[in-house]
Amino acid sequence: MKSIKRTQRLISLVISLFVLGMAVLVFKLIHESSFYMMNSDKHELGFVYDRKGDVLFDGTGEGSYPDNYFLDVGNIIGDDKGQMNNTLVANNIEKLNNYDFSNGLKQKGGKAAIYTTLDHASNRAVFNAFGYQDGCVCAYNYKTGEMLVSASLPSLDVTKGYADIGSFRPGTLLSKTLSGTVPGSTQKVSTVVTALEIMGTSNLYAKSYNCSGKYTNLTGDTIDCHNIYGHGTQNIQEAFENSCNPFFAQLIEDDDMPLDRVMKQYEKMGYVLNGDKPTYYEIDGIQCDTASTTLEDKYQFKTQWGCIGQGDTLVSPMQLMMWQSAIANETGRMTMPYFIDHVTDVNGKVKDKAKTRYSDKLFSESTASAAKQILLTNGADRYAYSISGYSVGVKSGTAQVDEGAHENSLLVGFVDDPSFPIAFCILIEHKDSGYLTTEQIAQVLLDNLKNNN
Amino acid sequence: MYANPVAYVFSCIFVLIAHFAMLSNIWFNGNYTEVRDVAVLGAAVIILDIAYFAVILAFKQMSYALDFLLILIMGMSVIFQSCFGHVKLDVKHYITCIVCLAACKAGYMLCRDHKLLQDKKLYIYGAIGVMVLITLVFTSAENMWIEIGSFTLQPSEFIKPLFVLACATSIADQQKRHKILIFNVVYENIALFCIMAVICLVQVKSHDYGSLPTFLSIYAMGFLLRICYPKAKFSKKKLFGVIAVLVVFLLIGLKYAPDYVQHRLHVDIWSDKTGDGYQQSQALIGVANGGWFGVGPGKGFLANVFAYDNDIVFATVSEEWGLLYALMMVLVIIIITAVPLINPTRSYFHGSMSACVCAAFIVQMALNIFGSCNLIPFTGVTIPFISTGGSSLLVSGLMIGMLMAGQSPVFKEHKQKKQEDPEPAWRWKE
Numbered sequence: 052m053k054s055i056k057r058t059q060r061l062i063s064l065v066i067s068l069f070v071l072g073m074a075v076l077v078f079k080l081i082h083e084s085s086f087y088m089m090n091s092d093k094h095e096l097g098f099v100y101d102r103k104g105d106v107l108f109d110g111t112g113e114g115s116y117p118d119n120y121f122l123d124v125g126n127i128i129g130d131d132k133g134q135m136n137n138t139l140v141a142n143n144i145e146k147l148n149n150y151d152f153s154n155g156l157k158q159k160g161g162k163a164a165i166y167t168t169l170d171h172a173s174n175r176a177v178f179n180a181f182g183y184q185d186g187c188v189c190a191y192n193y194k195t196g197e198m199l200v201s202a203s204l205p206s207l208d209v210t211k212g213y214a215d216i217g218s219f220r221p222g223t224l225l226s227k228t229l230s231g232t233v234p235g236s237t238q239k240v241s242t243v244v245t246a247l248e249i250m251g252t253s254n255l256y257a258k259s260y261n262c263s264g265k266y267t268n269l270t271g272d273t274i275d276c277h278n279i280y281g282h283g284t285q286n287i288q289e290a291f292e293n294s295c296n297p298f299f300a301q302l303i304e305d306d307d308m309p310l311d312r313v314m315k316q317y318e319k320m321g322y323v324l325n326g327d328k329p330t331y332y333e334i335d336g337i338q339c340d341t342a343s344t345t346l347e348d349k350y351q352f353k354t355q356w357g358c359i360g361q362g363d364t365l366v367s368p369m370q371l372m373m374w375q376s377a378i379a380n381e382t383g384r385m386t387m388p389y390f391i392d393h394v395t396d397v398n399g400k401v402k403d404k405a406k407t408r409y410s411d412k413l414f415s416e417s418t419a420s421a422a423k424q425i426l427l428t429n430g431a432d433r434y435a436y437s438i439s440g441y442s443v444g445v446k447s448g449t450a451q452v453d454e455g456a457h458e459n460s461l462l463v464g465f466v467d468d469p470s471f472p473i474a475f476c477i478l479i480e481h482k483d484s485g486y487l488t489t490e491q492i493a494q495v496l497l498d499n500l501k502n503n504n
Numbered sequence: 505m506y507a508n509p510v511a512y513v514f515s516c517i518f519v520l521i522a523h524f525a526m527l528s529n530i531w532f533n534g535n536y537t538e539v540r541d542v543a544v545l546g547a548a549v550i551i552l553d554i555a556y557f558a559v560i561l562a563f564k565q566m567s568y569a570l571d572f573l574l575i576l577i578m579g580m581s582v583i584f585q586s587c588f589g590h591v592k593l594d595v596k597h598y599i600t601c602i603v604c605l606a607a608c609k610a611g612y613m614l615c616r617d618h619k620l621l622q623d624k625k626l627y628i629y630g631a632i633g634v635m636v637l638i639t640l641v642f643t644s645a646e647n648m649w650i651e652i653g654s655f656t657l658q659p660s661e662f663i664k665p666l667f668v669l670a671c672a673t674s675i676a677d678q679q680k681r682h683k684i685l686i687f688n689v690v691y692e693n694i695a696l697f698c699i700m701a702v703i704c705l706v707q708v709k710s711h712d713y714g715s716l717p718t719f720l721s722i723y724a725m726g727f728l729l730r731i732c733y734p735k736a737k738f739s740k741k742k743l744f745g746v747i748a749v750l751v752v753f754l755l756i757g758l759k760y761a762p763d764y765v766q767h768r769l770h771v772d773i774w775s776d777k778t779g780d781g782y783q784q785s786q787a788l789i790g791v792a793n794g795g796w797f798g799v800g801p802g803k804g805f806l807a808n809v810f811a812y813d814n815d816i817v818f819a820t821v822s823e824e825w826g827l828l829y830a831l832m833m834v835l836v837i838i839i840i841t842a843v844p845l846i847n848p849t850r851s852y853f854h855g856s857m858s859a860c861v862c863a864a865f866i867v868q869m870a871l872n873i874f875g876s877c878n879l880i881p882f883t884g885v886t887i888p889f890i891s892t893g894g895s896s897l898l899v900s901g902l903m904i905g906m907l908m909a910g911q912s913p914v915f916k917e918h919k920q921k922k923q924e925d926p927e928p929a930w931r932w933k934e
Contacts, residue, residue, distance in 0.1 A: 058855035059845050061728060062862045065721075066842055069866045073834065076879055080791055080827065087792035090774060090785060152827075155795045 084152045085145040095149040095156055097163035099128055099140060101171035102197075102392065108140055108209070110147050122208045123178035124169065127201045127226040127337075127390075130209040134216070135224050139167070139390055142336030149397045162399035168197035168392045173499035178202040180495040184485045185220075186459075187227035189368050190475035190496055193376035193465060196386045196407050198334075199473070199500055203227040231340040231365030232478060235448030236294040237463045238360025240374065241342075242302070243291060243425060245316040247418040250307050255421075258305065259286050266297030272352035274300040274359070277449075292429045294447070300355040310349045313358075317346060320413050321370065332370070335391045342366040360448055368476040371463045375474035377410070378426060379444065379465035381419045385410040427467055437490035441497055442467045447489060449482070457481045462489035466497065473500055515572040516557050523549050523579045529825070530583070535802030536591035545586050545593045549579045552598075556605060563609065565912040567847050570840060574608060574904055577836045577889045584821050584833075585892060589807030596654065600894045604901035611665070611905020617914045618672075618853035625673045632666045632699060635659050636706050645711040649895075660712055661895035663703055664864055665902045667719060670699060671726030672857040696726070713765060714871060714883030721867040722860045729856045769881045783809060787819030787876045791827060798826030814891035815884045816876040833890060834869065840904065841865050847911055854910035861903045 088094075096110025106114065107121065107128045121128070129138020131147075140147065149161025177188045177200055187203040203226040207219065246255050264281040266274045274296050276282065282293045290298035302308060314324055323329055323343040331338040344357040344364040356362040369388070376386040387408040394403040426444030434445050445464030452459055460482035465474040475496060477489045527546045536542055556575045560568055578601045585597040615621065621628070638659045642650050649656040674692040681688040700723045707716050731743065758769070773781025773788075790806040793799060804823035806812050812820045822830040841862040849855040865888050872891070875882040886893055888900040 055848050055850075055852060055855045058729060058852070058859045059848060061725060061859050062841065062844055065725075065859075065863050065866050066838060066845075069870055070838070072870060072874060072879070073831070076874060076877055077827070077831070079879065080788070080877065083788075084792035084795075087785075087788045090777065091789040091793065093793070150792075152792065152795050155793070155799075 081152045085148060085150055088150045088156065089145050089148055093156055094131065094144075095158060095161055096131060096144070096147045097149055097161055097165075097395075099147070099165045099167060101167055101169045101174075102199075103171070105171040107167060107169065107171060110140075116210065119208045121210060122206055123175045123202050124171065125206040125209050126203050126224060127228070128167075128209075132209070132213065134213050137225065137229060137338055139165070139335060139337060143391065143394075146391075146394045146403070151397050154397060157397050161397045162395050163397050164395045166392045166394070167390050168199065168405070169201065169390065170199045170500065170503055172503045173496065174200045174202050176499040177492060177496050178204065178206070180487075180492055181479070182485070182487065184479055184487050185222065185481070186477070186479040186492075187368055188475065188477050188492060188496060189228040189372050190473055190500065191372065191376075191386075191388045192472055193379050193386050193474040194407075194469075194472040196388050196405075197392070198388045198390045199504075200475075200496060201226060201228050201390075227478065228368045228476075229337065229339045231343065231367050232461075233450035233452055233459065234342075234360045234364060234366040234371060235450030235459065235461050236360050237371055237446050237448035237461045237476075238344075238358065238364055238366065239291060239294065239299060239448075240371075240378075240422070240426070240446050240463065241317065241320060241322075242299055242358045243287065244320070244374075244378070244414055244418055244422050245313055246287070246302055246308060247421050248316050248414045249309075249312050252417065252421040254307065255287050258302065258307075259284050260290070260298045260301040261285075262290075262293075262295050262297040264297075266300050268300055268352060268355060269304060269350040270348075270352065274352070274355060288425055288428060291425050291446070292432055296359050299359050303349050303355050303358050308349070310346065310354075313349070314346050316414070317344065320374065332373075332387075334369070334388055337390070339369045340365070340367040342370055361451060368461075368478050371461075372474050372476040373410075374413075375444075375463055375465045375476075377413055378419050378422045379467065379472065379474055381416055381423055382409070383412045383414040383416055383419045385413065423467075426464065430464065434490060437488070438493050438497065441471075443493075445493075452480075458483060460489050462493055464493070471501060473497065512557075512568070515568070516553075519553055519557075519572055519576045519579065520550065522576055523553060523583070526580065526583045530587060530591055530801045533798075533800035533803075534587060534591045535589075535800060541592045545583065545591065548593050548598055549582055552582070552602070552605075553579055559605075559609075563612070565612075565908065567843075567911040569847065570843055570904060570908045570911060573836060573840045573843070574605065574889075577833070577840070578605060580833055580836070581890050583801075584817075584825070584890065585813055587801035587824060588804070588813055588820055589802060591802045594892075597892055600892070600897045603894065604889070604897040607898045607901030608905040608908065611902035612908040612912075613905075615669070615854075615857065615906045615909035616912060618851055619915075621669060622673050622853070625670075628666055628669045628673060629695070629699070632663060632670060632703075635663045635666065636702060639663070639706050639710060643710055645709070648710055648712055656894060658893070658895040660707065660710060660715060661899045664715075664718065664722070664899055665906065667699070667703065667722055668857060668860040668864065668903065668906065670696060671722060671860050672853055675726065675730050675852065675856050693730070696723070713761075714875075714885040717871060717883075718864050718867050718885065721863040725860045725863040726856065729852075729859060773878055783811060783816055784876060784878045784882055787816040788878060790816075790819045790823035791877065794823035794826050796826050796828050798822070798824050798829065801825065811884065814886050814893055814896075815872070815882075817887055817891045818873045819876055821890070834873070837865065837869060837888060837890075840907070843907065844910060849910035850913050851910075851915075854913050857906050858910040861906050864903065865900075 098106055099108035101107050107124050129135045129140040131140055131144055146165055147163055149157040149163045181204050185204045188200055190200040191198045205220045205223045207223050261284045262276055262282040264276050264279045276296050282295045285298055321341040324346050330341050346354050348354055353362055357364045373385040377383050389405045392405050393401050395401055423444055430443040430445045443464050443466055445462060448461040450459045460479045462477045477492045479487055479489055530542055553575055560571045582598055582601055586594040649658050674696050681690055703719050771780045773784045777785035786809045801824050806820045806823050818830055844858040849858050868885050869887050871883050871885045872887045874880045886896040
């Protein structure tokens with residue numbers, strides 16, 4: 052009998068393992084059933100709303116909306132047609148489907164929806180402010196991480212379909228806020244932060260370099276300043292406000308700025324260096340490029356040019372905006388942005404409520420405070436009239452693109468107001484093709500956010 | 505005759521109610537054009553039930569639990585298979601189910617006397633050899649079946665019950681050690697290992713990799729029972745050594761597996777859902793579409809997918825009947841395999857045979873269900889009793905007959921034909 056019990060034990064073991072496997076399978080099937088259904092051709096999609104309940108995407112296709120109603124959010128909210136992969140709908144389509152394992156696919160009356168943090172009215176106002184020019188704007192609450200504005204031009208009204216896709220202008224189907232662009236002098240924010248982190252505030256402020264309009268570096272290459280007459284001898288605050296390239300080239304060459312520490316700090320901030328594999332942040336499933344640049348030899352033009360924000364350097368506007376939060380909060384940690392405030396399931400039950408998250412520490416609090424002061428002083432000295440009504444810390448930049456054929460204009464910054472904590476990044480492409488300035492866009496952006504919320 | 509008439513009647517009523525419930529579901533939710541189709545299906549299932557209830561009265565058994573479980577799952581199988589895509593009695597499957605029931609009784613009759621089987625071990629080995637030869641000669645990697653009229657047979661399937669018998673019969677003899685040089689050799693162990701190796705090689709040659717785990721599980725069960733045998737002297741060190749060797753062989757096998765096997769091991773079904781991942785992705789979509797309660801018998805789309813009635817049958821049942829029904833179906837098969845736990849076998853031989861059969865059933869079911877649902881690589885084996893396929897059902901019937909034999913064995917003393925030679929004739933002479 053004892054020996055027969057052994058056979059029973061073995062049978063029990065085999066059955067137990069199988070039952071365990073079945074339990075795992077059932078859990079997996081229930082947990083992933085929404086994903087499976089989204090891979091079928093049976094969908095019953097719900098709505099995407101902005102923070103005030105304005106429709107940003109109508110999955111039913113039955114609603115009636117004014118012409119170009121979705122134009123300003125077309126390439127960030129997207130649709131389910133599969134033409135755009137890096138959009139909110141494309142990457143969260145399971146959440147929009149009126150399906151759950153218990154109830155199956157609900158044909159009518161499903162309440163699956165995504166409630167975003169975007170402000171459609173402000174987004175549209177900023178979008179319209181660009182007129183015929185292209186570019187992008189992103190803005191968020193740097194305390195909470197709520198994305199408020201994400202507009203990218205050119206864009207499309209997804210309700211009109213893709214019949215004319217051949218005539219779409221380049222960049223229509225992607226949000227430029229997520230893609231790397233040459234940052235121009237806005238890169239100097241990163242260089243200042245790096246210098247503060249390596250040298251310390253007092254040591255950096257003690258440094259001064261001369262600008263005569265151009266600077267010939269130790270390897271014989273010339274770094275030109277936009278002011279051909281030169282800025283004379285400046286400290287860091289003056290050079291930052293003047294956006295003086297020779298100053299920053301000399302700062303990089305300084306013996307107190309060892310390249311290995313510069314590289315380490317850049318990597319901490321998320322830069323991919325010297326052609327390494329690109330990385331990205333994920334914001335509610337949407338992939339956002341991080342930054343990349345070349346730092347090989349601090350005495351060479353390429354490295355200095357990279358730290359000034361030209362050459363190989365690429366940074367996405369979203370990333371530039373996120374760094375502003377680490378400075379504005381004086382914590383050295385980025386507030387991670389999010390688009391989705393909450394989601395409702397097929398029965399209208401709220402789930403996936405967003406929480407504020409922060410990045411790892413990129414730099415110290417003292418560095419953040421010092422950088423904030425530099426940006427605020429720049430804002431007060433140079434932008435008090437062009438961006439009126441707000442205490443802003445900002446840095447502008449002009450980026451040469453298309454091998455110097457065109458110039459883009461950028462502005463990154465934040466509002467220093469605890470009741471209105473907005474960080475933003477503005478990009479105007481080919482700035483010489485019109486009279487629009489980044490400051491004008493910033494004014495429209497901040498006014499609308501202030502008045503609409 | 506049945507010993508307990510009350511239990512008999514209640515068991516009959518339980519099976520009939522279960523089948524009536526399923527037929528009612530078809531009546532109210534099924535996809536049928538004529539009521540006659542439902543009536544024919546219902547009549548066929550109920551007639552089969554009643555006929556089997558009558559037939560089992562002719563068999564003198566100590567327990568009839570497996571009979572009732574078998575007719576329960578057979579009725580479910582006929583109903584499921586007749587509803588896929590559209591409600592209409594699947595006559596072919598119905599016939600194979602009757603063959604399965606008959607095979608079950610044949611298996612029972614053949615295996616209840618272990619001494620007889622022990623004496624006829626040579627024939628078992630011979631039968632394995634014949635089936636291996638048939639597999640080698642009449643089948644190929646492209647076509648593993650032999651066609652007989654509208655029916656097809658898969659000879660490699662028939663090796664399974666024979667191999668179970670070979671494992672069970674070898675256990676009693678495996679203590680007889682023979683000294684060769686410095687080694688204590690057990691001839692039965694070597695013979696069984698060689699048989700297993702030959703079977704595995706034939707399976708590999710036939711590209712029937714899905715059956716390999718089933719054979720290995722039968723062998724592993726036999727092997728474990730052998731080392732658990734009361735008189736066995738098998739140290740833990742040796743056991744771990746054997747496991748280590750097996751793991752090494754497995755890793756080597758995986759590394760040098762053919763390209764199409766490697767591809768199947770690593771395929772991402774969602775990025776290749778129109779290619780190699782088609783069946784699995786459709787199966788998972790089907791399960792999701794069915795939810796807990798299904799879309800209704802005959803209303804699923806999986807009936808349009810290749811091998812909906814065997815390789816991905818769990819998903820097809822889930823879609824049309826709901827995951828709850830599919831789990832109940834699995835539960836019935838689990839209970840069948842668990843019967844030896846509730847009602848222990850009466851000899852170590854039958855215990856070993858039952859354990860090997862259980863291992864084969866469970867592993868096959870696991871390969872099918874977990875494979876079709878993308879938990880493990882997809883192999884395309886059948887679920888016992890549920891999937892279509894004459895060979896599969898016939899062999900499943902034979903094997904459940906073996907389980908029944910373990911429940912109601914006979915212990916007759918056979919006359920030794922050759923008194924002077926107590927050892928089987930096939931054995932090596934020293």
